[in-house]
Amino acid sequence: MSMANIGRYEMYYNRTLSSEFSKLIEPGGKLRWLFKFVKNHNELDFLLGKNGSKQWISIYRGLTRILEINPTKDPKIIHIVADKKYKEMESELYGKKNINDNFETNIKRLVKHIENDSHFDRYYKNKKEGYYQNILSNKHGICGNPDTDFVIIDKEAVIGYKDEQENNRLLGPIQNKYKQMQKYISANNPKRYGKSLKKKAIGNELDFLALDKEGNILLIEYKHGTYTSGIYLSPLQIGLYYDIFTNFPREDLEHAIYDMLAQKKKIGLINPGWKTPTKLKEIIPVLIISEYSYRSSSKIKFDEILQLAKEINGKDFLRNLRTYNFTEKNGLSEW
Numbered sequence: 001m002s003m004a005n006i007g008r009y010e011m012y013y014n015r016t017l018s019s020e021f022s023k024l025i026e027p028g029g030k031l032r033w034l035f036k037f038v039k040n041h042n043e044l045d046f047l048l049g050k051n052g053s054k055q056w057i058s059i060y061r062g063l064t065r066i067l068e069i070n071p072t073k074d075p076k077i078i079h080i081v082a083d084k085k086y087k088e089m090e091s092e093l094y095g096k097k098n099i100n101d102n103f104e105t106n107i108k109r110l111v112k113h114i115e116n117d118s119h120f121d122r123y124y125k126n127k128k129e130g131y132y133q134n135i136l137s138n139k140h141g142i143c144g145n146p147d148t149d150f151v152i153i154d155k156e157a158v159i160g161y162k163d164e165q166e167n168n169r170l171l172g173p174i175q176n177k178y179k180q181m182q183k184y185i186s187a188n189n190p191k192r193y194g195k196s197l198k199k200k201a202i203g204n205e206l207d208f209l210a211l212d213k214e215g216n217i218l219l220i221e222y223k224h225g226t227y228t229s230g231i232y233l234s235p236l237q238i239g240l241y242y243d244i245f246t247n248f249p250r251e252d253l254e255h256a257i258y259d260m261l262a263q264k265k266k267i268g269l270i271n272p273g274w275k276t277p278t279k280l281k282e283i284i285p286v287l288i289i290s291e292y293s294y295r296s297s298s299k300i301k302f303d304e305i306l307q308l309a310k311e312i313n314g315k316d317f318l319r320n321l322r323t324y325n326f327t328e329k330n331g332l333s334e335w
Contacts, residue, residue, distance in 0.1 A: 011170055012160045013248060014256035015049045016263050017057070021071045024078075025057060026267050030099040031069075031078075034059075035268060037104055038142070041111070043124055045137050046269060047155050059107075062130025064123040066110060067093065076100075089113040129224045132290035133207070135328060136222065140210065141264075146273030149332075150212035152220075153260050153270075157209040159244055174243050175202045178236050185236075185308050193305070196229040206241045210286075211257060215277030218286050218322075219245055225292035225325075232301035234287055235309050239318055242285045254280050287323045289335060299335070 016022075024031040038044045038059060047058040047065070057069040066086055070079045080094050080103075087094050090113065093106035114120045124130045138144075140152045161167040179202060186194040208220035221238050223231045245253065257280065264270040292298075310317045323335040 010162050010166045011248060012052070012162075013157075013253065014259055015051075015154055015157075016256070016259040017048055017050055017055050018071075020075060021055055021057075022263055022267065024099060031057075033102060033104060037107065039268075042138065043134065044111075045134050046142065048264075048269070049154075049156075051160050060134075061111065061114060061120075062124025062134055064114075064120065064130070066114070067107070072096065086110060086114075128226065129222070129290075132224065132326060132328070133222055136288065136290075136326060137208070139331070142269050144271045144274065146271050146275070148271065148274060150210045150218055151261070151264075151270045151274055152208050152210045153257055153264070154209040155207065157206040158204060159248055170247075171204060171244070174240060174247070175204075177243070178202050178240050181236060181239075181309060181312055184312055185305060188308060192301070193233075196233060200229075200233055200236070202240060203237075204240070204244060206245070209245075209257075211261065211277065211280075213275070213277065215279050215281045217245075217253070217257065217280060217283045219283065220286045220288055222288050222290070224290050225296065228296055228298045228301075231287075231289060231292075231296075231298040232305055235302065235306040235318060235321075238285045238287060238321065239309060239313075242283065242318065246283050282320065285318055285321045287321065287335070288326050288332070289324070290326045292325045292335065 023029050025035045026032070035046075038046055043061050045060050047056075047060055049056050049058070054070060058065050059067050065082065067080055067082045070081065072079050076099055077096055078099055079096050082094055090106050090110040093103055093110060097103065115125070122128070122130075124134065137152055137155065140148055140150055144151060159171075161170060182197045182200065182202075186197045206219055207222045208218075210218040210220055212218060219238070219241050221234055221241065223234060225231075258276070261270065261276060265272045265274065265276075306318065306321075324332045325335045326332050
């Protein structure tokens with residue numbers, strides 16, 4: 001079976017919440033206060049999602065998920081969960097809650113606890129990856145304008161598979177392809193690339209899936225400027241995501257994007273005035289680097305890795321790759 005003909009029963013991607021669950025944070029919903037609370041706090045952001053077994057509304061502070069809301073069998077009850085460390089800070093926030101409950105005070109206390117604990121600085125306060133991802137997500141999401149160049153449809157985007165067997169059968173060959181590329185590049189110059197490549201895991205979670213005004217689907221990988229090896233090895237990571245999403249059934253992908261876009265506009269996570277493209281066009285891989293220092297060697301090595309990858313895969317490998325530098329002051333500019 002060719003990858004192009006794989007049906008939705010073997011692999012799936014659509015993180016649209018059920019209409020009943022989504023209504024909780026839509027205008028007039030029982031949890032609409034939570035939407036307003038997050039929008040008024042720059043350090044916070046939403047991540048909505050659904051897979052084959054559950055759905056969730058999560059609140060993140062930078063890279064850390066401080067709470068996740070799950071529906072229950074009783075439509076009047078929600079279940080709030082998080083890692084143990086956050087439960088210990090604000091135990092009353094978590095557990096089963098009535099949808100009429102207002103737990104804003106608990107969240108405020110939790111955020112204050114986190115801000116005063118230096119252990120959590122690396123997730124946001126140090127102004128590295130979590131900090132800039134949050135700014136980018138807000139600017140092109142909950143705080144976006146009708147004329148924003150692109151909007152973020154999904155974060156931590158992952159293609160799902162029916163079961164482990166299908167995961168191994170469909171994703172396995174793609175991952176193996178990039179493992180072989182790692183070996184080739186490492187062997188080409190073990191001193192220059194070998195150590196970093198050995199540490200590089202082959203994952204399948206895309207930072208941001210976005211849509212631009214022209215209808216292009218953007219597969220965005222984000223790196224902080226201080227993460228030198230992450231930047232120069234990113235052609236392999238971005239290539240993997242590109243292969244995964246271009247091999248996913250196109251009709252299903254477009255359906256999912258339109259569904260998620262419509263729901264997020266209805267909630268307000270994307271500006272309702274942003275004009276939905278009538279037709280979706282190219283899938284474009286994108287690298288965004290925040291606060292890049294041009295004294296770094298990562299750009300030279302990035303070009304070297306990209307060229308080596310083209311030697312293996314042909315000159316069309318990542319032919320439409322876009323790269324940007326992102327600063328808090330000036331936004332996006334070509335890298």
